[in-house]
Amino acid sequence: MSEPVLVLDTLDKSFGALRVTQGVSLDVRQGEVHALIGPNGAGKTTLVAQIAGALRPDSGHVRFLGRDVTNLGVAARARLGLGRVFQISNVVGSFTALENVAVAAVASSGDTFGMWRPALRDRALRAKAEDALERVGLVERMSSLAGDLAHGERRALELAMSLVQNPKLLLLDEPMAGTGRGEGERLTELLLSLKGQVAILLVEHDMNTVFRLADRITVLIYGAVAVTGAPEDVRGDPIVRRAYLGEEEAV
Numbered sequence: 001m002s003e004p005v006l007v008l009d010t011l012d013k014s015f016g017a018l019r020v021t022q023g024v025s026l027d028v029r030q031g032e033v034h035a036l037i038g039p040n041g042a043g044k045t046t047l048v049a050q051i052a053g054a055l056r057p058d059s060g061h062v063r064f065l066g067r068d069v070t071n072l073g074v075a076a077r078a079r080l081g082l083g084r085v086f087q088i089s090n091v092v093g094s095f096t097a098l099e100n101v102a103v104a105a106v107a108s109s110g111d112t113f114g115m116w117r118p119a120l121r122d123r124a125l126r127a128k129a130e131d132a133l134e135r136v137g138l139v140e141r142m143s144s145l146a147g148d149l150a151h152g153e154r155r156a157l158e159l160a161m162s163l164v165q166n167p168k169l170l171l172l173d174e175p176m177a178g179t180g181r182g183e184g185e186r187l188t189e190l191l192l193s194l195k196g197q198v199a200i201l202l203v204e205h206d207m208n209t210v211f212r213l214a215d216r217i218t219v220l221i222y223g224a225v226a227v228t229g230a231p232e233d234v235r236g237d238p239i240v241r242r243a244y245l246g247e248e249e250a251v
């Protein structure tokens with residue numbers, strides 16, 4: 001099997017006396033959707049920050065595409081192909097959807113931010129931006145101002161802005177947060193359509209979404225990995241049921 005896209009090797013992180021990440025090891029394979037779940041305060045956000053490069057672990061290693069990136073910051077990891085979507089939004093409301101995607105494409109290509117307008121006249125780049133909008137079902141809205149998009153459409157736009165940068169791993173931070181039922185359903189379908197194209201680490205509270213999308217699930221409890229496995233194994237795991245899923249009998 002080919003090398004995993006992301007490998008976390010015994011990460012530890014404490015805030016004072018509180019051990020928020022305790023010996024966490026996991027990997028995300030090529031094309032896999034790997035969900036990270038756990039009760040409130042389990043340490044998911046802290047772990048994602050260590051993956052993205054916003055927080056340094058006290059010990060342990062983060063390997064991305066076979067390279068030790070533990071000491072690299074957010075921008076350097078992003079340049080290597082680590083895309084973070086949803087909690088950090090760079091959408092500009094007064095730009096059209098297409099302009100927003102073009103800006104993201106130019107920014108990732110290393111050109112200066114000021115070059116985006118000519119970039120729209122660059123046919124190859126425009127085609128790339130349109131293709132990213134097509135992939136998220138937003139091509140018909142490409143001339144709409146981002147500020148006029150519905151919440152779910154904006155989520156799709158944020159995804160397109162990441163996809164245009166050809167990420168090797170997408171970190172999805174609670175994509176369903178704030179979406180209504182219909183919107184959430186459309187977003188889940190959209191994420192399902194991306195399955196296999198790019199590796200995804202999904203942090204999500206909505207268990208229906210997690211169980212529909214994930215190939216594997218890692219459950220974090222008190223900062224430590226309680227179990228990693230296929231959805232059916234995780235669903236039936238007694239520790240998980242007691243510590244976590246039992247909270248949501250409706251699952």
Ligand SMILES: Nc1ncnc2c1ncn2[C@@H]1O[C@H](COP(=O)(O)OP(=O)(O)OP(=O)(O)O)[C@@H](O)[C@H]1O
Pocket residue numbers: 015018020038039040041042043044045046047
């Ligand atoms: N900067 C910080 N300083 C001190 N404690 C922190 C800091 N950041 C997080 N914590 C604590 O670490 C623990 C884990 O928090 P974290 O936000 O990572 O959990 P989470 O699983 O993402 O929770 P939620 O599902 O509620 O978002 C919590 O007890 C939190 O209070």
